[in-house]
Every structure is written in structure tokens, then in C-alpha cells.
Amino acid sequence: MALVAKRELACFFLMMMIMAFSGACMAATYIVGDSAGWTIQIPVDYTKWSSTNNFHVGDKIVFTYNKQFHNVLQVTHQNFQSCNATSPIASYTSGSDSITLKSPGNFYYLCGVPGHCQAGQKVPIKVIRASARSPSLAPSESALSGSPSAFIAPSPSPSSAPIIQSSKFWLAVTALAFYLIG
Numbered sequence: 001m002a003l004v005a006k007r008e009l010a011c012f013f014l015m016m017m018i019m020a021f022s023g024a025c026m027a028a029t030y031i032v033g034d035s036a037g038w039t040i041q042i043p044v045d046y047t048k049w050s051s052t053n054n055f056h057v058g059d060k061i062v063f064t065y066n067k068q069f070h071n072v073l074q075v076t077h078q079n080f081q082s083c084n085a086t087s088p089i090a091s092y093t094s095g096s097d098s099i100t101l102k103s104p105g106n107f108y109y110l111c112g113v114p115g116h117c118q119a120g121q122k123v124p125i126k127v128i129r130a131s132a133r134s135p136s137l138a139p140s141e142s143a144l145s146g147s148p149s150a151f152i153a154p155s156p157s158p159s160s161a162p163i164i165q166s167s168k169f170w171l172a173v174t175a176l177a178f179y180l181i182g
């Protein structure tokens with residue numbers, strides 16, 4: 001009985017670790033504006049919010065809002081700056097729009113309801129390649145202010161540290177699992 005319980009515990013533990021680990025190194029999901037969501041009722045500095053996150057190819061951004069009052073339009077850099085919503089590249093209206101970031105570059109979203117973009121309901125998203133995931137790529141790298149053509153791919157620094165970290169991590173997990181199985 002005790003052995004079975006230990007095994008179950010070990011399996012459960014491993015599963016939790018796998019979930020936690022995959023969440024840490026694979027595609028991430030970002031709620032635009034975090035708990036505030038996509039709104040003008042709560043003043044959110046979406047540019048600041050965006051600059052504090054590192055978006056990678058494969059990640060998802062989710063716009064959550066009341067669809068009676070807002071929407072999401074992807075626009076060009078120029079139309080983003082002038083809050084021009086007349087010819088969006090893409091539009092989303094579900095109230096919970098999940099957008100997968102498919103390629104590196106700068107992407108621009110605003111709310112097309114008159115006045116909302118002017119009130120600050122606009123967000124630039126700078127997407128970098130998935131292989132470049134590293135905490136050292138600081139938000140200070142202000143490519144958000146540049147034009148899409150000014151996008152400079154991050155130098156392909158071989159990120160050996162996270163690999164070492166993860167193998168150590170797995171060693172620890174495996175050791176613990178074996179210990180629990182006994």
C-alpha cells in the first residue's frame with residue numbers, strides 16, 4: 001500500500017514538474033493589460049505593459065474586454081500612431097481574442113471604437129524569435145519606437161546557461177522521483 005502511494009506521489013510530482021517546466025520554457029500566454037484587461041475605464045499604460053514583457057514567436061496575447069464597448073484592430077505603424085482605424089490589417093470582436101504571435105517584428109493593435117485609441121487603448125507588441133528567449137534581453141531595447149524595418153534580430157547568443165539549468169533541474173526531478181519510488 002505504502003509503495004503504491006509513493007509511486008502515485010512520484011508520478012503526480014513528475015507531472016506537476018513537467019507542466020511547470022513546459023510552461024516556463026515553451027509558449028507563453030499574455031493577457032493584455034494583465035488583470036485590467038483591454039479597457040479605458042482603468043487607465044492602463046499599454047506601451048509600458050508591453051515593454052515589460054518579452055514576446056516570442058509562438059506566444060499568445062489575449063485581449064479580454066466587453067465586446068459591447070470595445071474591439072481589437074491590428075493596424076500599421078503609421079495608423080497606430082495616428083489612431084486611424086479605417087483600414088485594419090485584422091479585426092477581432094469576440095471579447096476574448098487570443099492571437100498567436102507567428103513571426104518576429106512589431107505589431108500594432110488598437111481599439112477601433114471612436115476616441116478609445118486616443119484615450120490610450122492601443123498597444124505595440126514587439127515579437128522576437130523563440131530561440132532568443134532570455135531574461136537578459138531587456139525591455140530597454142526600445143525597438144517599439146522604431147519602424148518595423150528597423151527591427152534588428154537579437155544576436156544569436158548560444159544560451160548555454162538555461163540549458164545547464166534545465167539539465168540540473170531534470171537531474172533533481174529524476175533523483176527525487178526515484179527517491180520517492182524508493
Ligand SMILES: *[C@@H]1O[C@H](CO)[C@@H](O)[C@H](O)[C@H]1NC(C)=O
Pocket residue numbers: 079082084085086087
Ligand atoms: C487612414 O488610413 C487610410 C489607409 O491607411 C488612409 O487612406 C486615410 O486617409 C487615413 N485617414 C486619415 C484621417 O489619416
